[in-house]
Amino acid sequence: MTRWMRHRLFLPVVSLVALILVNAIARPRFVQITVRDGELYGALIDILRNSAPLMLVALGMTVVIATRGIDLSVGAVMAVSGAVALTIIDGSSDPGNVGTVLVAIVVSVLVALVLGAWNGFLVAVLEIQPIIATLVLMLAGRGVALLITDGFITTVTSPPLKYVASGHLLGLPFALFISVAAIALIALMERRTALGVLTEAVGINPEASRLTGVRSRGIILGAYVVSGTFAGVAGVIYSSNIMAADANAAGELIELYAILAVVLGGTSLTGGKFSIAGTVIGVLIIQTLQSTILxxxxxxxxxxxxxxxVVILVVLIQSPRVYQVARRMTGGRRHHPAPEVTTGVEVTS
Amino acid sequence: MSQSTMAIGRRERVSEHARTFVSRHASMMPTFAALLIFVLLLIGAQIHFGEFVTPRTLSALLLDNAYLVILAVGMTMVIVTGGIDLSVGSVMAFTGISCAALLDAGYPAVLVVPGIVVAGGLIGLLVGVLVQYFDVQPFIASLAGLFLGRGLAFVVSLKSIRVEDDAVLWLQTTRYRFGDWYITPTGILALVVALLGAFVMQYTRFGRTIYAVGGNEQSARLMGLAVARTKVLVYVISGLCGGLAGLVLTAYSGAGYPRNGIGTELDVIAAVVIGGTLLTGGTGYILGSVIGVLVYGTIKTVISYMGAEQSWTRIIVGLMLLSFIVVQRVIVVRAERRR
Structure with a gap:
């Protein structure tokens, strides 16, 4: 029991389960899942589907934070990739064509990849502080997105694009498959190869890992590329959800929610050890909380x-000072007998 | 012959003087660069538009950006200690909408104005306590402040509220004229806050402790400086500035609006960095940040003069921010090499 409690995913999992239980008691319909035309519907399914953009962004953010960095530009990258995708589809002769949509998605994700590489270049090669390096793109990105859409909200009617966010595959939302694929990809890359260990090494001590021969530059650059690419996919999902490219609203504040999800999942912002499962749970907590608030x-x-x-609560729980106080309160009684024993020893000697 | 060698000698001596000046005031170089860019921007705009550097435009520059100047003062202090405050934009929105709502409910301005400034300070205190006593990173602690301020602003009102109180509108509508120049009480307020901030940073024990904490917190603590108090206090000051900016913005727009100031924290950080403050802490000047705000404001004015999309403002500010941090990076690297 205590071993479970010590596990770093204990608190996130308990909070998620508690949140779902509270919801289930307050409104039994919350856990109800209905089948219509072989497709699943329900509040829980909605949470899984709507969490896809945040899931992708938060996964990328996890890797970046593990290298001691931070990526503030994800929201702006989402806006740019949505703008690129919708502009291509809008400009084509046949917006409903699957090929057109595929080309649009590939191009927009590639643009996002380039933007991620740009962030990585600033951080890894020019060695600029991550906050400020990604702030540049955060400021400029939305402006670029507005220029791409000419300052308008581009809307399209394209069934294949709509499928990305609202379609179903094997009875489950298609967006869920995108999140699962992203989770699997990151988990395989980071946990089944040495990449994860190297990433943590760079995050824990960049200088020491460089001296031991870890190519920290490439790893840091790669982290930002992953973050940018995933944000690009998230941007496509977002614009598919509303079938429009809204350069101002796309991914608004998502960088903050993503960072919150990563922190909720137990990954420290100081870099180093990271938890992919933690981030996934963190995203689900945020999405469930949002559904609860609604x-x-x-x-x-x-x-x-x-x-x-929530942020204040989480940081207080993680704070060393609160931990000390809590330990003093729970463990204080157990430690009290100790001085008596030593005095006893002194007496006998 | 001898005359030409003397000329060369003099030129060498001048460049020698310049070099010692630069190395002695290395930390001020980015600020000088910002000033130079500001002047070049004004000259360029004057040549391009023919009529840009007029008392009217320059007076309007201070008037339009008074709230940014006030926010930049608090932000500079926070950044010099090595922290960051993301909450200023939403604190400004919260205090601004509270100001409008309380005045609308019939409370006198004499009570409302100090009340909202203190409310801003309280959010700052929360952030500061989280940072100092609970070891929360400034980024996350002020993120909580950002969420709190924005949410509270929407709790106060979802719609914009007009302000009809004479005292608050007086801040904006009164114009003290000197020929074609004019200044509003909001502009005076911004200048007073900036000068006060610069004085505190330069000449008081508290101000010098801010630099010491940013330079090396451990050393500052070992020297017996009041590190904890200073770190909490800079966030409180930043919050107070947010409250004051809320008042100024409400007076400026004649209404409170809960969506005000989304992303303002980034504009302020950008202005502070352009003004020569290093984000790693330890170096920075409040008057530099004021110049940074003026550069930002001038770019905005130039773009509206050109009739171009306002989205260009952010792009250009982003690019400018980039060039500044690259230049700063070069300065830091060279300074490290000299050691």
């Missing part, structure tokens, strides 16, 4: 207050 009848605009308290 259910409570709180306007979604007011939901940041809740997230503020």
């Amino acid at each position: 259910f409570l009848g709180v306007s979604s605009a007011e939901s940041p207050v809740f997230f503020a308290f």
Whole structure:
């Protein structure tokens, strides 16, 4: 039991289960899953589907944070990739063609990859602080997206694009398959090869890992490329969801929610050890919390207050000082007999 | 012959002087560069538009960016300690909409104005306590402040609220004229805050401790400086500045709006960095940040003069930020090599 409690995923998992239980008690329909035309529907399925963009962004963010970095530009990259995809589809003669949509998606994800490489170049090669290096693209990216769409919100009607966010495959939402594929890809890359260990080494001590022969530059660059590419895919899913490229609203504040998801999952912002499963749970917690807040009848605009308290709660739980206080309170009684024993020894000697 | 050698000697001596000046004031170089860019921007705009550097445009520059100047003062102090404050934009939105809502409910401005400034300071205090006493990274702690401020702003009101209070509108509508120049009480407020901030940073024990903490926190602590108090206090000051900026913005736009200031924290950080403050802490000047804000404001004005998309503002500011951090990086690397 105590071994379970010591596991670093214990708190995230407990919070997620508690959140789902509270919801299930407050509204039994929450856990209900109905089958219509061989496709699954329900609040839980919605959470899985709607979490896809945040899941992708948070996975990329996990890798970046593991290298001691941070990527603030993900929201802007989402806006750019959505703008590129929709502009290509809008400009083509046949927006409903599967080929057109595929080309649009590939091009927009490649653009996102280049943007990620740009961030990586600034951080790994020019050695600029990650916060400020990615801030450049965060500021400029939305402007670029607005220029691509000419300052308008580009809308299209294209069934293949709509499928990405709203379609079903084998009864499950297609977006879920994208998240699962992304999780599997990251887990395979980081945990089945040495890459994960090297990434953690770079995050824990960049200088020492460089001296032991780890090519930290390439690893850091790669982390930002992954983050950018995943943000690009997230941008496509986002614009497929609303069937429009909205350069201002796409991925608004997503960088903050993604960082929150990573921290909720137990990965420290100081870099080093990271947990992919933790991030996945963190994303699900955030998405369930959002669904809960909507259910409570709180306007979604007011939901940041809740997230503020969640952030404060989480950082307090993780804080060493609170840990010490808690240990003193629970372990204090056990330690009390110790001085008596030593005095006893002194007396006998 | 001898005359020409003397000329060469003098030229060498001048360049020698310049070199010692540069090395002695290395930390001020980015600020000088910002000033140079500001002047070049003004000259370029003057040549391009024919009528840009007029008392009217320059007065409007301060008026339009008064709230940014105030935010930049607090942000500079936080960044010099090595921290960052992401909450300023939403603190400004929260205090701005609270100001409008409380005035609308009939409370007198004498109570409302100090109230909202203190409210901003309290959010700053929360961030500061999280940073100092719970070892939370400034980025995450101020992120909580960002969420809190934005959410509270929407709790106060989802719609914009007009301000009809004479005292608050007076801040904006009064214009003290000197010929064609004019200044509003909001502009005076911004200048006073900036000068006060610069004085505190340069000449007080608290200000010098800010630099010491940013330079090397461990050493500052071992020297017996009040590190904890200073670190909490800079976030409180940043929060107070956010509260004041909320007042100024509400007076400026004549209304409170809960969506005000989304992304303003990034504009402020960009302006502070352009003004020559290093994000690693330890180096920076408040008057430099003021210049950074003016550069930002000038770019915005130039783009609206050209009738181009306002999205270019962010792109150009982004590019400028990039060139500045690259230049700063070069300076830092050269300084390290000299050691």
